[in-house]
Amino acid sequence: MSSYISAENINLTFRPKNREAVTALSEFNIDIEQGQFVSIVGPSGCGKSTFLNVLLGLIPPNTGVMSVNGRTVTGPGTDRAMVFQEFGLLPWRTVAHNVELGLELQGVAKGPRRETCQGFIKMVGLTGFENHYPHELSGGMKQRVGLARALASDPDVLLMDEPFAALDAQTRDIMQAELLRIWHEAKKTVLFVTHQIEEAVYLSDHVIVMTKRPGRTKKLVPIDLPRPRDYEMRVSPRFNELKLEIWNELKDELSVGGDEDSGHA
Amino acid sequence: MNAWIYEKRRLLLGVAAVILFFLVWEVIFSGLVKLNPLFMSKPSLIWSGFMYDLKSGKVLFELMVSVRPFLFGFIAAVVVGIVVGTFMGWRQKVGYALDPLMTALYASPLVAVAPLVIIIFGVGVPGKTFLIFVLSVFPFIFNTYAGVKAVDQLLVNVVRSMGGNDKDIYFKVIVPSVLPYIIAGGRYAIGRALVGILVGEFYAASAGIGYMIAFYGDMYAIDRMFAYILIMMVIAVAFTEGIRWAERAAFPWRVGM
């Protein structure tokens, strides 16, 4: 049985020189099929963002094997791209130049690069804003740029680290719908980390619930809602059952007065 | 123990680097390279040169020669700078009127008037005092000006709404907001004042730390010259770092000054 994205017994402990060691991931396992939309929910500091960084290749695990499509992850690669919570746009680059970043680093020539990116800028609905600088954009628009940038390098896997956490509630709703539309269009495997159970249920094929630190997979909840999903579905009985099921898994993991900030907007 | 080392790592590395620097300097000229005493010196020679002048009372004497004009000039700069700066910030029209002229003077290399100043005031205390004053007054003017302008009107209104009178506004709002600016200005001014004393004493003088550096240089007494250069450096670092430390201690609420 070989799945598309697989994590086998990942262990990761941070050892800052002068402080106590922190075990972020312990015996962490995950299996994800190609083309799926999978969300990871868990208490603050459970290591879900850390896992994304391991998958992205920014942090090597102490032990365990992380692989994508049968290839072991040893560093960043063009088959994976991340959408960051705080957008991570280069402030001195225009929208178009930001979207081109990945292709530029792959050595794609200017002409084709521009052309490709034009398409993705259109896909995220930012046509006309190519020459704006990030500080001239709203939060939602910034994250559209982040999404276009990740898609432009044509990765197989899209990693999203609480991408909508910094947005206000309405913008967040719009972006969720947009993301689903784009996901249908682009046909990527998506790994989506979030705090919000509702967001996870609405978007995903599967929701992974993680334990508190050191993070481990606690439960895999299949989301059997039909697609395409629409806004009304959020008030359906099945939607609420799923939300409750995940909440029940999660609530035991939330320590009262948790030691970390969980106050995301 | 380990945690302590980690915490003080920066400091320890810095101290180690300084010790290493003097050690390497000493070792190089103690065998590796033949020391030409007319061209170079080494820490041990500098130290004995320094001790010689220290014991004879020369260091203290020269220091006092430099300190007097420095104090006069600097204190005059503080007083004049704060008064002018306050006026400029307090009365908008005064600010408008003085700003361009002061900016032009601040931006221009005023050291250039040194030869003239020395000719007019002579090589003694008055000439040096005037030079130091001219060089160090502008940071005080501009920082006070900026500080007074930056006083938060909201805070003035808050104090007033709680029944504060003019005196309260002055001591509870204006002084605390302007003071950090003035002290930051003092940090710049110190450097410029030290330039003033050096130029004054290099150019025409018969005593003082700056004069001794030039004098021993002319005499090719490199060890003694280095001793006075190091004295000057220690004084400069003590002043600027002292002010920095005082800033942090007195205004912990200021971020990134």
Add this chain to the structure above:
Amino acid sequence: MATSTVEPSTYIAPPPAEETYYEAHEPTILGGGFILAVFAVWELYPAIFGLSKGMKLFFATPSDIIAALYSLLILNEKLPMVGTIWQHFNASTGTFLFGLGLSIIVALPLGVVLGRSQTVDAMFDPFITAFNATPRLVFLPIVLIWFGVGFWTVIAIVFLGAVFPLLINTYAGVKNADKLLINVVRSFGANEWQINKLVVLPNSLPFIIAGLRLAIGRAILGVVVAEFFGGTEFGLGVIMVQASQSYRVDILFAVLIIFMVVSLLITAAVKQIENRLSRWRPAKIKTF
């Protein structure tokens, strides 16, 4: 009941008071006026109150200075010392550019290294603090001994003056580089060199330019002071010393004004570059 209410639709707001020409240009008028007033007093003082014989020696009115500027800069007349003012000007410009260029070549790479490596930074910190706090002029005598009287001594002083603001600002800019952005470009496969090119340098550019502005001021100061003592034959600083020794106060002030104008022009130009380069930043933090 006759109440004098004004219906909202019929109420016409009074036209905004016309701003007078004076109100619109108050800062310029007051600032320019004050400078003119200073010049007027300066010009007329000797005519009205007279000067003592001794003071006459040290006095030059603005008209004297303008006359000197005209004859030196426009007519290109020979100085009473040596050569023409333009020869001295070119000599000083050469020194300035050479010394500043040298400090840029040294400060930028070193600043990047210090900003990226905590260990190297910690070891260099005491030296940078000490040298930056001390007026570099203090090294003039030793520089004279090492480099001899003339060109290289002057260059060394200019270099020492300009290098530290640049170094410190480059360092601060590099150090300030956003960790998130570094991770972003790394995640797209950037190597260390590309990280520097894509994130670290653009991020520190505004810092570097601000450092450059400081460095230019220090370099000009360095040119003046080094030429006072450095023993070169040509240079505006040389002229100033000689002019004051021969009581040519008009020439002294003429050169001082040249320095002033050049400083202001260069500073304004760098400010312009700074604004151009920081188009990507929100306006409120544009001025550094």
